[in-house]
Amino acid sequence: MTHAVHECAAAVDRIHDIVGTSGIPEEYAFSRQFRDVHIITQHGFINAAELEPIGQIMLGPEPHWPFFRV
Secondary structure (H helix, E strand, O other): OHHHHHHHHHHHHHHHHHHHHHHOOOOOHHHHHHHHHHHHOOOOOOOHHHHHHHHHHHHOOOOOOHHHOO
């Protein structure tokens, strides 16, 4: 899920690179979509910092986040 969200944000970043400053004004839907996709990447269960406990689970060490403890 984390990877998917960050790939979606990367895709929106590519579009933003193409449209340039014309995607910034708030009256355009893209401006809202750009903000929304980047806001969700900071959610507690999705942000990139939470990839570390997934690696810990896969490699054996006890994850630091109680939510991920099995």
